[in-house]
Amino acid sequence: MSNCLVTGGAGFIGSHLVEALLERGDRVSVVDDESTGSIDNLAAVLDHPRLVYTKGTAADERLIRRLTADADEVYHLAAAVGVRLIAQSPIRTIETNIYTTELILRELGRLIDAGRTVKFFLASTSEVYGKNPKPRWTEEDDIVLGPTIRPRWSYGASKAIDEFLALAYNRERGLPTVVGRLFNVVGPRQTGAYGMVLPRLIDAALTGGPLVVHDDGRQQRSFAHVSDVVRMILALMATPAAHGGVCNIGSDRPVSILELARLVIAEVAAGSRNHHPSHSSPSAPRSSPLEIQFQSYAEAYGDDFEDCRRRVPDLSKLRRLTGLEARWTLEDVIAELVERKRKDVLSHRP
Numbered sequence: 001m002s003n004c005l006v007t008g009g010a011g012f013i014g015s016h017l018v019e020a021l022l023e024r025g026d027r028v029s030v031v032d033d034e035s036t037g038s039i040d041n042l043a044a045v046l047d048h049p050r051l052v053y054t055k056g057t058a059a060d061e062r063l064i065r066r067l068t069a070d071a072d073e074v075y076h077l078a079a080a081v082g083v084r085l086i087a088q089s090p091i092r093t094i095e096t097n098i099y100t101t102e103l104i105l106r107e108l109g110r111l112i113d114a115g116r117t118v119k120f121f122l123a124s125t126s127e128v129y130g131k132n133p134k135p136r137w138t139e140e141d142d143i144v145l146g147p148t149i150r151p152r153w154s155y156g157a158s159k160a161i162d163e164f165l166a167l168a169y170n171r172e173r174g175l176p177t178v179v180g181r182l183f184n185v186v187g188p189r190q191t192g193a194y195g196m197v198l199p200r201l202i203d204a205a206l207t208g209g210p211l212v213v214h215d216d217g218r219q220q221r222s223f224a225h226v227s228d229v230v231r232m233i234l235a236l237m238a239t240p241a242a243h244g245g246v247c248n249i250g251s252d253r254p255v256s257i258l259e260l261a262r263l264v265i266a267e268v269a270a271g272s273r274n275h276h277p278s279h280s281s282p283s284a285p286r287s288s289p290l291e292i293q294f295q296s297y298a299e300a301y302g303d304d305f306e307d308c309r310r311r312v313p314d315l316s317k318l319r320r321l322t323g324l325e326a327r328w329t330l331e332d333v334i335a336e337l338v339e340r341k342r343k344d345v346l347s348h349r350p
């Protein structure tokens with residue numbers, strides 16, 4: 001049984017990771033300031049005897065010292081995340097992402113001095129590749145960020161600094177470090193409030209639309225289910241050959257945002273027929289089809305915004321190290337999320 005500390009454990013990915021660690025039999029300590037996450041995300045495990053939850057910031061030196069003191073593994077997920085948040089609050093993005101990582105690594109360095117070695121996972125991001133034009137990104141590709149006058153690149157730049165620092169602790173101090181570059185992650189508990197595309201599209205589709213697609217909708221992304229991503233994170237941490245390196249994590253199946261919106265519409269339409277069988281009778285009123293509405297990036301995020309056309313990982317390294325493949329298809333993920341959301345809406349209806 002290991003003692004695991006998860007920063008950002010009340011967030012979308014963090015809460016799934018916490019559940020998986022508890023299921024594995026570990027003791028789990030969570031620190032989260034609930035800025036973008038919520039304790040509700042941990043509702044299923046909050047009373048678990050092996051879980052300790054602390055509401056607080058990972059920028060609190062005394063708290064981090066106390067929480068890392070008996071940790072065997074630290075999973076650092078606390079960060080300022082989400083395109084909208086980053087475009088609107090670059091100071092918060094830069095300070096949160098760099099300072100918390102620096103603080104935790106310094107504490108882990110102190111523990112090494114005291115003779116204790118703690119494994120460290122850094123949740124990094126595909127945003128580190130910036131707008132590299134290659135069709136598939138491998139871990140050793142160049143970082144191609146936009147200019148500093150465009151705040152959105154501060155997210156990738158801040159995570160790149162985190163990566164440099166985590167890798168330096170591995171080289172100089174022998175800290176077993178895994179840097180996971182997560183590509184788009186989707187699944188239950190992800191909120192659309194900070195600009196995440198799939199929950200935003202599903203919310204729009206279930207409330208009658210329109211589904212807002214940015215730019216021409218032909219930008220491509222690859223989406224992985226959070227349970228697949230958590231399995232990959234745990235497998236990498238358990239693989240000594242992964243320590244001291246960077247590894248892409250996610251799905252390598254590209255889809256355009258326009259196709260994604262159409263998949264959501266198809267799933268919602270199919271679900272509506274199943275939930276309201278009377279709608280299929282010729283006399284029943286037909287609901288109007290859901291519309292897709294295009295919106296420029298300038299309108300969505302301001303004139304400074306700049307995006308990346310295609311973001312798809314090369315997963316050879318992940319496969320070589322762990323042998324893992326994603327179990328979830330995008331269609332299954334969408335079906336699961338639409339079904340859950342529909343149930344939520346129905347259960348909140350007076």
Ligand SMILES: NC(=O)c1ccc[n+]([C@@H]2O[C@H](COP(=O)([O-])OP(=O)(O)OC[C@H]3O[C@@H](n4cnc5c(N)ncnc54)[C@H](O)[C@@H]3O)[C@@H](O)[C@H]2O)c1
Pocket residue numbers: 007008009010011012013014031032033034035036037038056057058059076077078079080081096100123124125126181182183184185186
């Ligand atoms: N969701 C994705 O598609 C994706 C893709 C790439 C990388 N990531 C990375 O994965 C991690 C988790 O992202 P997520 O999607 O679950 O987002 P999230 O916003 O749900 O999770 C982040 C959590 O960190 C907490 N937090 C923020 N600042 C904090 C601080 N100073 N102290 C303590 N807690 C703090 C938030 O309240 C939240 O619960 C982040 O590091 C993010 O950069 C996510």
